[in-house]
Amino acid sequence: MPQCQSDENGPAKPFPGVAVISSTLTLTGWTLAMDRKHPALPRLKILVAEDDLAQQELLKTFLEHLGQEVVCAANGEDAIDLFREASPDLVLMDILMPGIDGFEATSRIRDLAGDAWVPVIYLTAMQQRASVLAGLAAGGHDYLMKPIDLDVLELKLHAILNAIEVNN
Numbered sequence: 001m002p003q004c005q006s007d008e009n010g011p012a013k014p015f016p017g018v019a020v021i022s023s024t025l026t027l028t029g030w031t032l033a034m035d036r037k038h039p040a041l042p043r044l045k046i047l048v049a050e051d052d053l054a055q056q057e058l059l060k061t062f063l064e065h066l067g068q069e070v071v072c073a074a075n076g077e078d079a080i081d082l083f084r085e086a087s088p089d090l091v092l093m094d095i096l097m098p099g100i101d102g103f104e105a106t107s108r109i110r111d112l113a114g115d116a117w118v119p120v121i122y123l124t125a126m127q128q129r130a131s132v133l134a135g136l137a138a139g140g141h142d143y144l145m146k147p148i149d150l151d152v153l154e155l156k157l158h159a160i161l162n163a164i165e166v167n168n
Contacts, residue, residue: 041157044164045069047088049079049105050123051097055148059092059123062150066157076100083109088118090160092144095124095135103138110139117167119160123148 046063050056051074060070071086073079075097083091091109095102106120119141124131127145135143141160144153 039158041066041068041154041161043067043069044089044157044161045071045086047071047073047079047082047086047091049073049076049091049097049102050094051075052094055094055123055146059148059153062153066154068157076102076105079105080108080112083112083118089164090157091118091120093120093122093140095122095126095131103134103140106135106138106140117164119163121156121160 046068048056048059048063048070050059050072053074056072056074060072063070071082071088073082077100079091079093080100082088091106093102093106097105100108102122102124106122109118109120120139121142121144122135122140123144123146124135125146132143142156144156
């Protein structure tokens, strides 16, 4: 099963188009200063389901910089399998992936989670009302539109953390 582009014994391996240079993250022409303005997050295990490997690596690098544990899947089927194996605290789910799409993967993850509350944030360029409604009906909790604004993602993680604490 495909995993994030990293070595179990060390940091992420170099990936085309993604680099961390003197606390700056760069992806295909845009840059984000990694100097954070927000309080540190407690460590969460986050499943990133994203078929675009450059986007996957960007998210992984950013989340690890925030102190998070990250597991990655490149399609819906692998996301379901990793959810079963890794028991993540949070899922970041792309919608348009090969094979099982993000809506179906989320629905199956909801079934696997049972009574446990594991939030799912969709990562998508699909902004149509019908897509948002379908995602929420499948069990998603929030949307983050592509291209991903990493500052917004970080603030959503803070909000989700508060909700996780309330639900536990």
